[in-house]
Amino acid sequence: MAVSVFAPASIGNVTVGFDVLGLAVQPVDGSLLGDVVSVEASDSDRLDVIGNFANKLPSEPSDNIVWHCLQLFNQALAEQGHAIQLVRLTLDKKMPVGSGLGSSACSVVAALEALNAFYDKPFSPEQMLAMMGQMEAQISGSLHYDNVAPCYFGGLQLMIADPAIITRTLPSFDDCYFVMAYPGIEVSTKAAREVLPNEYSKADAIAFGQTLSGFVDACYRQDKQQAFGHFKDVLAEPYRESLLPGFVEAKAHLQSAGCLAVGISGSGPTLFAVTDDKTLADNAATWLQKNYLSTELGFVHVCKADTQGARCL
The missing domain is CATH 3.30.70.890 (GHMP kinase, C-terminal domain)
Incomplete structure (x- = not known):
């Protein structure tokens, strides 16, 4: 079984909502502005990185956030008593690093959602979002969901102070x-x-x-x-x-x-x-x-x- 997940780019803050607003975006020409992560069964855990911006990432797989996502996901599987499989992950890095488009969020969301799909979704959306926030905080140094939430759920997301909710979808301006x-x-x-x-x-x-x-x-x-x-x-x-x-x-x-x-x-x-x-x-x-x-x-x-x-x- 092989699974590939695309995670879209996002506008963090959306100007008026520092750390509390985020909007997922997609080009009108149909091109993919975001990252793709594929997961398939393997005889050993491994990570391959391809794509236009692959050379901007650490050369060692163990330094890549997608590898850290695998470790976190496996830990969560073990805590719930699920059997852990050996997998090969492939990150197609279509997003520039340090671009302000939620590049790290794209990798995190695509990786964790692909793993969840590969295992037939053992974790709820709420559990997934919490893991995504944890990984994003590892990169940026602070916990904020304004990229991972819209990247994961789509649309315009408003972050909520209640940790049991985290985010709500707002009506967006569809003609804009x-x-x-x-x-x-x-x-x-x-x-x-x-x-x-x-x-x-x-x-x-x-x-x-x-x-x-x-x-x-x-x-x-x-x-x-x-x-x-x-x-x-x-x-x-x-x-x-x-x-x-x-x-x-x-x-x-x-x-x-x-x-x-x-x-x-x-x-x-x-x-x-x-x-x-x-x-x-x-x-x-x-x-x-x-x-x-x-x-x-x-x-x-x-x-x-x-x-x-x-x-x-």
């Missing part, structure tokens, strides 16, 4: 396009978190709460004007924009061109622009291709919300 531009440079999540202040003012805390609650309310009422009219990040973007060459200029251009909103995807360097006009989305993609990409590794995709999340291929 999300233009994703990865410039081809790397910004580590850990480094991007280190530039943030340890404390925020009362005014910033109030502004964050008002903006996030207004966005959530607008999602339920499908009010794009309210959702994107006050689309401002007071917690992270002011401190991170200096890490992204050309971001300030690109944001100004795209907003003046008519985009509903522009922000940093996750911790960057990927930029995302929102519009409900396909022609404007295509024009924005063309402009970003010429003006925001820094290396040949960069790319631009016109996307919509991915409502499926992780799925078997």
Whole structure:
């Protein structure tokens, strides 16, 4: 038996929801923006890594997060009394590392969901999400679900303080396009978190709460004007924009061109622009291709919300 699972890219934070909002996205042209992990029976545990960004990962399999996912999953199997099989895992690394697109989350979600499917799903979605968060925290240094939750469940996810719930699906704007531009440079999540202040003012805390609650309310009422009219990040973007060459200029251009909103995807360097006009989305993609990409590794995709999340291929 062999199982292959695809896990989609995601926008962490979605500007107004630092560490508490995440949106899964998929290119409208049908291409796979995310990672694929395959699991099959073997005579020994092994991990093979292929794909466009395989050379950006550690050369030793034991240093790869997918290998750590196997160890965690086997531990969970043993604790529940399940027999453990020897497997070969293959990671097709389609996602750039340190891109702000939830690259590590893609690998984690695809690996754990593929293992769960291989074993005929011994663990519930709630148990799976908890394991995914544990693995993501191992990479970033802090526990946050804003990439793994949308990557796993799809759609727009709101993180809940109750550990028994973790996340809820919000209504997303299905007619909106999300233009994703990865410039081809790397910004580590850990480094991007280190530039943030340890404390925020009362005014910033109030502004964050008002903006996030207004966005959530607008999602339920499908009010794009309210959702994107006050689309401002007071917690992270002011401190991170200096890490992204050309971001300030690109944001100004795209907003003046008519985009509903522009922000940093996750911790960057990927930029995302929102519009409900396909022609404007295509024009924005063309402009970003010429003006925001820094290396040949960069790319631009016109996307919509991915409502499926992780799925078997």
